[in-house]
Amino acid sequence: MSSGSEARRGRPRSAGADERIIRVAIELLLARGYGGLSPDEVAERAGVAKTTLYRRWPSKGHLALAVVARLQEYDEIPDTGDIRRDLTVYLGEIAVALNRMRLAGAAEGSRSPGTVAELVAAAARDDELDRLRRELYERRNALAIALIERAVRRGQLRPDLDPGVLLEQLAGALYYRVLITGAPVDEEYAARLVASALDGATTAE
Amino acid sequence: MSSGSEARRGRPRSAGADERIIRVAIELLLARGYGGLSPDEVAERAGVAKTTLYRRWPSKGHLALAVVARLQEYDEIPDTGDIRRDLTVYLGEIAVALNRMRLAGAAEGSRSPGTVAELVAAAARDDELDRLRRELYERRNALAIALIERAVRRGQLRPDLDPGVLLEQLAGALYYRVLITGAPVDEEYAARLVASALDGATTAE
Amino acid sequence: MSSGSEARRGRPRSAGADERIIRVAIELLLARGYGGLSPDEVAERAGVAKTTLYRRWPSKGHLALAVVARLQEYDEIPDTGDIRRDLTVYLGEIAVALNRMRLAGAAEGSRSPGTVAELVAAAARDDELDRLRRELYERRNALAIALIERAVRRGQLRPDLDPGVLLEQLAGALYYRVLITGAPVDEEYAARLVASALDGATTAE
Amino acid sequence: MSSGSEARRGRPRSAGADERIIRVAIELLLARGYGGLSPDEVAERAGVAKTTLYRRWPSKGHLALAVVARLQEYDEIPDTGDIRRDLTVYLGEIAVALNRMRLAGAAEGSRSPGTVAELVAAAARDDELDRLRRELYERRNALAIALIERAVRRGQLRPDLDPGVLLEQLAGALYYRVLITGAPVDEEYAARLVASALDGATTAE
DNA sequence: AGCTAATCGAGACGGTACGTCTAGTCTTAAA
DNA sequence: TTTAAGACTAGACGTACCGTCTCGATTAGCT
Numbered sequence A, B, C, D: 001m002s003s004g005s006e007a008r009r010g011r012p013r014s015a016g017a018d019e020r021i022i023r024v025a026i027e028l029l030l031a032r033g034y035g036g037l038s039p040d041e042v043a044e045r046a047g048v049a050k051t052t053l054y055r056r057w058p059s060k061g062h063l064a065l066a067v068v069a070r071l072q073e074y075d076e077i078p079d080t081g082d083i084r085r086d087l088t089v090y091l092g093e094i095a096v097a098l099n100r101m102r103l104a105g106a107a108e109g110s111r112s113p114g115t116v117a118e119l120v121a122a123a124a125r126d127d128e129l130d131r132l133r134r135e136l137y138e139r140r141n142a143l144a145i146a147l148i149e150r151a152v153r154r155g156q157l158r159p160d161l162d163p164g165v166l167l168e169q170l171a172g173a174l175y176y177r178v179l180i181t182g183a184p185v186d187e188e189y190a191a192r193l194v195a196s197a198l199d200g201a202t203t204a205e
Numbered sequence E: 001a002g003c004t005a006a007t008c009g010a011g012a013c014g015g016t017a018c019g020t021c022t023a024g025t026c027t028t029a030a031a
Numbered sequence F: 001t002t003t004a005a006g007a008c009t010a011g012a013c014g015t016a017c018c019g020t021c022t023c024g025a026t027t028a029g030c031t
Helices: A015-032 A037-047 A050-056 A058-071 A083-101 A115-125 A129-152 A163-180 A189-200 B017-032 B039-045 B050-054 B060-071 B083-103 B112-122 B129-153 B164-179 B186-197 C015-031 C039-046 C050-056 C060-071 C083-103 C114-124 C127-153 C163-181 C189-198 D013-030 D039-046 D050-056 D060-071 D082-104 D114-124 D127-153 D163-181 D187-199
Strands: none
Touching: A015 A037, A015 A050, A015 A058, A037 A050, A050 B017, A050 B083, A058 A083, A058 A115, A058 A129, A058 C163, A083 A115, A083 A129, A083 A163, A083 A189, A115 A163, A115 B112, A129 A163, A129 B164, A129 D187, A163 B129, A163 B164, A163 B186, A189 B164, B017 B039, B017 B050, B017 B060, B039 B050, B039 B060, B060 B083, B060 B112, B060 B129, B083 B112, B083 B129, B083 B164, B083 B186, B083 D013, B112 B129, B112 B164, B112 C060, B129 B164, B164 B186, B164 C083, B164 D013, B186 C015, C015 C050, C015 C060, C039 C050, C039 D187, C060 C083, C060 C114, C060 C127, C083 C114, C083 C189, C083 D163, C114 C127, C114 C163, C114 D114, C127 C163, C163 C189, C163 D127, C163 D163, C163 D187, C189 D163, D013 D039, D013 D050, D013 D060, D039 D050, D060 D082, D060 D114, D082 D114, D082 D127, D082 D163, D114 D127, D114 D163, D127 D163, D163 D187
């Protein structure tokens, strides 16, 4: 895409700086939550000037989003052919990530959604950040939707199924618990959820 | 509740203050979103001192939650016996409320989740506020769960169904769109969602 | 002028805060010069929030000016009837103040005009600050001009003398040395200056 | 001075760069004042890299001083034999230069001393710059002092006169007005000043 | 012709001061 | 005791600015 014919000029951005900043940011975010992610401190710990940080991520929200993106970097979903199992595994991974965020910087027993909500809130104040955040989720969801579509093509799922809606039912339920009701999410719940969504609610006659 | 024996002394609380504050808060929240709900400005517009406001709602989050609660005051869900229809109506109402919040204070084309996320984030920083917020949702969800249970009892839904999980699939999908993907929610979506959740995803054989 | 019929409302400004802030500011300014006068540090040392400081002095320049004003608080110039002597004393006092500023925060042997110039420069960036600064000097100079006028009335100085111009010759020379040439100013110089200005330069015939 | 034997190697300095930079700097300084003289912008407008600029003038202050020096390039003071007139002309020229600086980058009605003070302040932070600045003034003042000395030798001014002090009275008054009181300086003032200084203040008997 | 050395354009980088913003608390006098 | 008014605490956040450093690309003199 931007493969580089255009000869770069000027001092190139320090490659190490990006990585050091992100690492420190991950550490801080997981240890203290969104509120504890101070750009000042990140810069200092990364041995970098604040300007350098802000040149890359123009606000604390952007930085936090980059952290989340990094923590979610898994490029493909295993497709074993057993859609029920694959979806359960996928949702389980999301649950793990959500739980990690949930624990970040939270008081001991707190069931607080913490970082996830803060990030959505931060995005709510900055359209550009919001766009980036949505793109992140779209990218991730595209993988899951493709998984579902393959199952449809294999005849395992009904042909008139809307894969997006199914995914929203599944992922939505996880986020609903984390963000809204505070109920726990784990693999067992993921399995129940998949069963419920796939099998439907109406009486099987 | 507190009627009674212990004779209060000193100046009694201003009667109309609560209502005036809430009204201004609703107005501000809808017009400018959570960020625009400045306690200072609410107090000033309501013709009330900040102390008066904080004596009633101990934080901005509490006030915002009170606003949201007020905006969601509907006490029962119509039960026509047609569970598919009733659920669609119910979800449609939630969608309307979410859209209202979504528009609050947002720039024109913005699809920002705004207030909902801010409120969750605020709750993430204050356990007591989080408790209140969850109670609000539980109260509302209890109605929907009862609706589903009645349908189960009538034999319209499968007896082994977990009503909570079904509700999470449905409401969760709405919130997922609003908070995470930014996709639109409306009655048409509510209907599709109900169909998808009730009918399941597996091939009907 | 603003004598107080209009009943003050709200919490009055902390009287101690002003004083504490100014004291710390004086200390810092004299010890480290204008560059070392950090509003943050002043606030912290004075045990005061930054907002409190900025409510009173809207910029570092305003604060520094307040310090200078405080350091120059002498309300009257002794008038012994000997104008030559009185002017010398007056100029000597200015010289002392200038030297104090000059030493503020300067490297050992440095003859730098430091704070005085910084203050003028700061005023150059802020019209309102500049106005305040000029008023300060006008107030001070009015005293000296009155002194000169009295001498004129007593017949000690020529009746067609412009007191303002004379003062500018005198004070100006001091400031010129401090700000421009870096030459020393002391009482001996003050005396020479007065003699030169009073006696004129033309050949006495 | 450095002509000669040690054969320079490497790419020679760009010939036109110095001049282009100074030109842009003059333009910017006069248009927007010291604060508007951004090294970045000077370099960009001059089509030059910042390194190139800083290789020639090691700080913004040095550059500004170079600008001022350039603007003051007049090599001799006319000596008509009429010391009163010659001094007036000389002071008038200084006044013109000061007024030009004063207007630089100032808001319409502002009487701000701007650049002059900024330069002094900058010099206060850098001993080497301060030395250069003082040398500039000394060079200029030497001409005036020589002028005065010639008048002394001609018997027009008193033989015991200290030419330096007289000059300080004169130039000092101009700078005092510009830097301290903000009062206007022009040729009429220059004339009054010369008269006052030459004729003295004491009653002529 | 190659080697060496300095300059050049471009722009990232360091460092740090400054002021703003926002929530919630505290202190007055009056009701 | 509540109310209005507004000063107060607390601290994070982002901006501004100057001067340095690092690239790759030039341009000279020396060998």
